[in-house]
Amino acid sequence: MAWTGQILRVNLTAGTCVAEPLNREWAALYLGQRGLATKYLAAEIDPKIDALSPANKLIMATGPLTGTMASTGGRYSVITKSPLTGAIACSNSGGFIGNEIKMAGWDMIIFEGKSPKPVYLYLENEKAELHDASHLWGKSAWDTDHHLHNEYQDPLLRIACVGRSAEQGCLYAGVINDLHRAAGRSGVGTVMASKNLKAVAVRGTKGVGNVRDMKAFMQATNAAKAVLSGNPVTGEGLPKLGTQVLMNVINEVGAMPTRNMREVQFEGSNRISAEAMLVPRESDGKPNLVTNAACFGCTIACGRISTIDPKHYTIVNRPQYMGANGGLEYEAAWALGSDTGVDDLDALTFANFICNEDGFDPISFGSTVAAAMELYEIGAITLATTGGIEMKFGSAEALTKAAELVAKGEGFGRDLGLGSKRLCEKYGHPDLSMTVKGQEFPAYDPRGIQGMGLAYATSNRGACHLRGYTVSSEILGVPVKTDPLTTDGKPELVKAFQDATAAVDSSGLCVFTTFAWTLEDIAPQVDAACVGGWTPEKMLEMGERIWNLERKFNIDAGLTAADDTLPKRLLKDAAKTGPAKGKVNELHKMLPHYYEIRGWTADGVPTPDTLNRLSV
Amino acid sequence: MLKALQLEPEKCTGCLQCEMACSYENEGVFNPSKSRIKVFNFHDEGRFAPYTCSQCSEAWCLHACPVEAIVINPMTGAKDVLEDVCVGCKVCTIACPFGTVNYNADSGKVIKCDLCGGDPACATACPTGAITYVDAEHTGLARMKAHASQTIPKN
Numbered sequence: 001m002a003w004t005g006q007i008l009r010v011n012l013t014a015g016t017c018v019a020e021p022l023n024r025e026w027a028a029l030y031l032g033q034r035g036l037a038t039k040y041l042a043a044e045i046d047p048k049i050d051a052l053s054p055a056n057k058l059i060m061a062t063g064p065l066t067g068t069m070a071s072t073g074g075r076y077s078v079i080t081k082s083p084l085t086g087a088i089a090c091s092n093s094g095g096f097i098g099n100e101i102k103m104a105g106w107d108m109i110i111f112e113g114k115s116p117k118p119v120y121l122y123l124e125n126e127k128a129e130l131h132d133a134s135h136l137w138g139k140s141a142w143d144t145d146h147h148l149h150n151e152y153q154d155p156l157l158r159i160a161c162v163g164r165s166a167e168q169g170c171l172y173a174g175v176i177n178d179l180h181r182a183a184g185r186s187g188v189g190t191v192m193a194s195k196n197l198k199a200v201a202v203r204g205t206k207g208v209g210n211v212r213d214m215k216a217f218m219q220a221t222n223a224a225k226a227v228l229s230g231n232p233v234t235g236e237g238l239p240k241l242g243t244q245v246l247m248n249v250i251n252e253v254g255a256m257p258t259r260n261m262r263e264v265q266f267e268g269s270n271r272i273s274a275e276a277m278l279v280p281r282e283s284d285g286k287p288n289l290v291t292n293a294a295c296f297g298c299t300i301a302c303g304r305i306s307t308i309d310p311k312h313y314t315i316v317n318r319p320q321y322m323g324a325n326g327g328l329e330y331e332a333a334w335a336l337g338s339d340t341g342v343d344d345l346d347a348l349t350f351a352n353f354i355c356n357e358d359g360f361d362p363i364s365f366g367s368t369v370a371a372a373m374e375l376y377e378i379g380a381i382t383l384a385t386t387g388g389i390e391m392k393f394g395s396a397e398a399l400t401k402a403a404e405l406v407a408k409g410e411g412f413g414r415d416l417g418l419g420s421k422r423l424c425e426k427y428g429h430p431d432l433s434m435t436v437k438g439q440e441f442p443a444y445d446p447r448g449i450q451g452m453g454l455a456y457a458t459s460n461r462g463a464c465h466l467r468g469y470t471v472s473s474e475i476l477g478v479p480v481k482t483d484p485l486t487t488d489g490k491p492e493l494v495k496a497f498q499d500a501t502a503a504v505d506s507s508g509l510c511v512f513t514t515f516a517w518t519l520e521d522i523a524p525q526v527d528a529a530c531v532g533g534w535t536p537e538k539m540l541e542m543g544e545r546i547w548n549l550e551r552k553f554n555i556d557a558g559l560t561a562a563d564d565t566l567p568k569r570l571l572k573d574a575a576k577t578g579p580a581k582g583k584v585n586e587l588h589k590m591l592p593h594y595y596e597i598r599g600w601t602a603d604g605v606p607t608p609d610t611l612n613r614l615s616v
Numbered sequence: 617m618l619k620a621l622q623l624e625p626e627k628c629t630g631c632l633q634c635e636m637a638c639s640y641e642n643e644g645v646f647n648p649s650k651s652r653i654k655v656f657n658f659h660d661e662g663r664f665a666p667y668t669c670s671q672c673s674e675a676w677c678l679h680a681c682p683v684e685a686i687v688i689n690p691m692t693g694a695k696d697v698l699e700d701v702c703v704g705c706k707v708c709t710i711a712c713p714f715g716t717v718n719y720n721a722d723s724g725k726v727i728k729c730d731l732c733g734g735d736p737a738c739a740t741a742c743p744t745g746a747i748t749y750v751d752a753e754h755t756g757l758a759r760m761k762a763h764a765s766q767t768i769p770k771n
Contacts, residue, residue, distance in 0.1 A: 068646050069636045069741070096632075103647060156649070179659070207639060207647025229743065239629075290662030294631035299743035301629035305662035324662030 002064035002211055002529035003027055004105050008128055010121060012195050013054060013113030017121070017128035022107050028532050029615060034090050035506035035546040037061035037079035037108055041088070042549060044110075047557035051083035051187075052194040054114035060101065060160070060200065061109075063508025064530050067102035067208040067296075070221045071228055072510035074099040074296025078183040080191045084171045084364070084419055085438045085462040087554045091174060091188045092466070092505055093160075094295030094303075095181030097202060100158035104204030111197060120148070120161070120199035125206055133198040140164055140407070141176040141359045142320075148201050161199035162189040163359030168409020169193075170417035172364035172440075180326025180356040181295065186439060186461050189359050217528035224513075224521045225299050231516035233476070238302035238512065239292050243330035244274030246443075253475055253484065254578020255448030256334070257441060259341045259393050260370040261434045261567075264445045264575045268343025272333050276345055277304070283311040288345055290324045295510070302512060304328060306349050314350035314400050326356050331465070334443035335366025340373060340399055347396035351403040358407035364419055367440035369402050371420040371432055372412075380427045387411040434570075437462035437563050446566065446585040447575040449474050451482070451490040453585035454594055457564045458494070460550040466511060468497040479518055485579070487586050491594035499543035506546065545614040548598075548606050552616060561604035564591060618693050620752035621729075621736060624759075625665040627746035630657050634666055637741035641732055650720065652729040653738045653747070666747055668738070669716040669729040671695055677728070680711030693752070694731040702726055 005022045023040075030036040037059040049055040058080040065073040076098030082089035101109065104125050118133040136144045141163035148159055159177065166173030166189040173189035174182040183189070211217045228234040237245040250256050251269040258266040270276060277288040286307065294301035306327025308315050315321040328336075328349055336348045355362040369391075375381045376391035383390070387405075389412060391398050405413025415423055420440050424433035434441050439462025446453030451470035459467040470493050474484035482493060500519055504511050507526055519536035527534035554563075565571075570585045595602060599610030606616070635651035643650045653668035675695045678686040685701035686708060688694075697717075702725040708717045709726060717728040729736075731749075739749040750757075 069633065069640065071633075071743075103649070205647070205649040207643070207645035207650065209645030209647070225743065291664075292629060293662075293664070294629035296632055297636065298629075298631050299633065301631060301744070307662070323660035325660075 002068070002208075003032065003107050004102065004210075006106055008106050008109045008123070010109060010111050010128070010130070011113050012111060012115040012119065012130070012197060015115065015130050017130065019126070029542070030546060031064060031503070031506040031526070031530070031542060032107065033061045033063035033066070033075065033077045033506045033508060034079065034092070034502060035542060035549075037077065038088060038090065038546060038549055038553070040108070040110065041079055041081070042553045045081065047081065047553050049081065051081040051086065051191060054195070056081050056191055058111045058188065058191050058195065059108055062098045062102045062107055063506055065525060066508035067099040068211065068221070068508070068529065069218070069297060070509060070525050071225045071299040072295065072297060072513055073508050074298065075508050075510055076101060077505065078175050078188040080188055081557070082186040082188070082461065083190050084187040086557055087437055087462060087559060088460055088550045089186035089188050089191075090461060090505070091183035091185045092511070093175070093177055093181050093183040094298065094510060095178035096296045097158045097160045097177035097200075098508070099296045100202040100204045102204065103207055104202055105206050109200070111192075111195060113195070115196040118196045118198050120197070120201060123200065123202045125204060136198045137167065138164065140357045142179060142357045144199055145179055148199060152201070154203060157201050157203050159199055159201050161359070162193045163357060164408050165358045165360040165406055165417065166190050166193035168414070168417065170360050170406055170409060171419045171422070172361040172417075174359050174361050176356060176359040182356070182359070182361070184361045185363065185464065211529045212531055213528050217525065220524040220528045224517060224525055227521055228299055228513060228516050233478075233515040234300045234513065235516075238300050238515070241274035242292065242302050242304045244277065244304070244328060244333055246330045247273035247333060248275070249475065250444060253448055254575060254580045255445040255475070255484070256338055257434070257443065257445045258338050260339060260367075260374045260432065261441065261445065261569055262374075263577065264448055264580060265578050266338035266341075268341070269338060271343040272328075272337040272345050272348055277306065277328065281309050283309050288349060289327060298510065300512060308349050308353070309346045312346040312350070314347060321350065321353055325353055328352050331443050332362035332366070335363045335440075336399060338443075339366050339370040341393035342396050342399050343394075344396040347400050350400050354400075354403040354407050360406060363442055364440040365403065365406060365416070367434055368416050368420040368423055369399060371424055371434065372402070372416060373398070374432050375424065375427050375429060378429070380429055385412065385415070385427075431568050434567050435463055436566060437559065439463050444471055445575070445580075446570055447583045448578065448580035449484045450487050450585060450590075451484070451493050453566055453570065453587050454490055454494045454590040455497070457566055457587055457591065458498075458594060460547070460554060466501065468494050468501060469511070469514075470494055470497050472497070472515065476515070478515060485583060487589040491590050491597055494590075494594060495597055498547055499540050501543070502546040503539040503543035506542070541614070545616055548611060548614055548616050551606055552611070555605055564604055618752040619734070619749050620671065620755055621668065621731070621739065622748045622750045622755040622758070623666050623668075624746050625663065627744045628655060628664040628666050629744055630655055630664040631743065633741040633743060634738035634747055637737035641737040642727070650727070652727055666738075667716070669695070670714070671729070671731070676711040676713060677708035677717045680707045682707060689730065689733070692731045692734045695728070696730045697726055697728055699723070699725050
């Protein structure tokens with residue numbers, strides 16, 4: 001129960017939409033969303049295929065708690081093979097699309113094949129139809145959203161779509177829903193566009209009611225909500241300051257990657273921080289932040305709604321950017337700001353708007369711009385390469401111009417759309433790419449937070465903070481404080497975070513709850529909703545199962561232990577300032593033991609015993 | 617003491633917990649499309665506003681109903697719809713100046729807020745205090761207090 005028991009299979013080649021029953025056996029092992037969809041994908045595609053070929057599939061999956069009153073119960077994920085990394089891709093988003101898919105009666109939608117012409121899926125409860133989208137092709141995500149709302153005259157229609165960057169082949173394009181929520185990482189939007197699928201428009205009016213034990217469910221979700229509201233991070237920090245609450249904290253501990261990760265502290269951090277977003281500006285007396293906003297069912301409400309200074313050069317005479325829209329999260333502020341050396345808050349907010357408008361990942365984009373700036377600095381690329389843009393660290397104009405070029409896939413934007421790895425290879429300096437498995441780093445320097453080095457190196461989707469966020473323990477002390485500068489105990493810590501996160505990502509809940517919740521808070525909610533006896537131990541074991549399934553997918557795709565590494569800069573060049581001064585990331589001290597406790601061979605391959613133990 | 621829902625839009629984050637609580641209380645499922653309270657998102661302005669029936673004393677809906685299916689609940693003051701009497705003519709939805717009585721196509725009757733019989737689920741569920749259930753004579757008190765504080769000379 002809590003599952004609708006129905007999945008929708010959309011064959012884009014044939015133009016058919018067919019309902020089929022959910023595989024209950026798999027649901028019992030993988031719960032939903034990330035885990036369950038990965039199981040479907042691994043069973044249905046050859047991991048070796050070209051991610052952008054029609055043979056790839058793309059799954060939009062909800063969790064059993066999606067669409068319920070559980071706090072943050074509105075999540076969905078997009079699962080496919082990544083064109084950026086060649087590994088498994090699973091990108092999670094909030095907003096209001098996951099709950100709508102669920103309320104229309106579907107646990108997941110599997111897209112397969114490739115449509116001969118641009119189409120969008122219209123889903124209204126059991127009605128599922130593919131419609132011509134040639135009038136939407138070439139439009140931004142914002143224009144597509146606007147157009148479909150006008151067409152249907154239904155303000156409650158929920159829309160997920162790709163922007164122009166995805167159509168143009170940018171390898172880190174995401175799927176945008178509700179204008180500024182995104183399944184953002186690993187190029188899942190690029191895969192969607194490669195199938196000529198422009199949008200999914202959903203209206204669900206059936207609701208979610210088949211909870212196993214409603215009384216227990218209300219009790220468990222209420223108790224868990226009280227934990228969130230009583231916690232200083234989820235109850236105060238995140239609603240007031242958003243994830244940007246981290247900017248000054250991470251800068252102080254010397255783990256703020258700066259100028260393509262050459263440095264670990266950014267002198268301009270206080271000009272682009274959460275606190276800076278609250279300062280009234282001179283032109284109109286208003287601060288950057290208009291309000292905080294919640295995704296579906298979320299009692300934390302960390303989302304930022306911002307405006308740009310009306311006098312800022314980016315929006316003069318451009319009314320479409322003058323209203324309030326999705327503002328800076330920490331990751332975006334870091335990648336667009338610190339990593340490029342830009343400390344102009346309005347330029348960052350504008351670049352973030354553009355990332356949302358045309359659907360591309362601000363982390364990968366900002367990091368790629370940072371790499372381009374370093375290439376420019378050493379003369380590996382010139383004004384001739386960039387089409388006249390002076391790609392200098394600290395240049396707001398270069399950043400915002402680059403964003404507009406990637407959005408449309410024009411000029412130097414095509415190079416930037418390749419991502420940092422391919423860009424640096426193309427111009428002869430692969431070592432300058434700050435990536436793991438081809439995916440750009442997020443906002444925590446692993447020289448100052450050792451466990452994150454191992455988490456990045458072993459993350460199944462390439463460099464990522466959301467696969468094992470040991471920052472919680474190493475910096476914030478959640479659930480227990482560990483020393484960020486040592487490697488002791490980090491393999492165990494990373495494994496525990498990776499497994500627990502995989503479980504949370506399969507439930508329909510948001511991983512940000514884990515600033516306050518452990519599986520002890522989450523399991524009772526899942527258990528009240530679903531048959532199967534979901535204890536914290538069972539959730540954790542399922543997380544480990546998912547981790548191994550993803551790992552197996554990657555190995556079958558051709559990845560090896562050689563891919564479990566970090567850029568030379570992080571392993572050889574010591575941090576220059578801050579508490580981690582003199583430190584590099586000591587990955588070699590952690591990786592062998594990590595393989596061992598995972599039950600993998602010395603080459604990082606899950607042993608048959610491990611796979612059997614976990615029923616992978 | 618007569619109580620009323622106090623709506624403070626400036627506190628709303630748009631999470632829709634109220635809509636789920638309402639639909640669960642009334643329909644037994646989590647289903648915002650069947651909620652008697654609605655949250656509106658004024659996206660370009662960055663504002664959210666929860667809105668529902670304010671239980672008019674002289675209720676247009678009640679007077680408009682040709683079959684007397686809308687009655688005053690003596691305990692709560694709410695204007696309740698008697699579902700077995702309602703014929704689904706929708707005249708009340710025309711009469712209501714605020715749009716807070718609505719037709720439910722599944723049941724063929726109208727639905728509106730009945731204050732959950734005196735313990736409104738939306739107010740209990742709201743995580744930010746944007747919806748509270750207070751003395752009907754005091755719905756403006758919090759705002760008065762906020763403005764009153766500005767009248768005190770600063771030292």
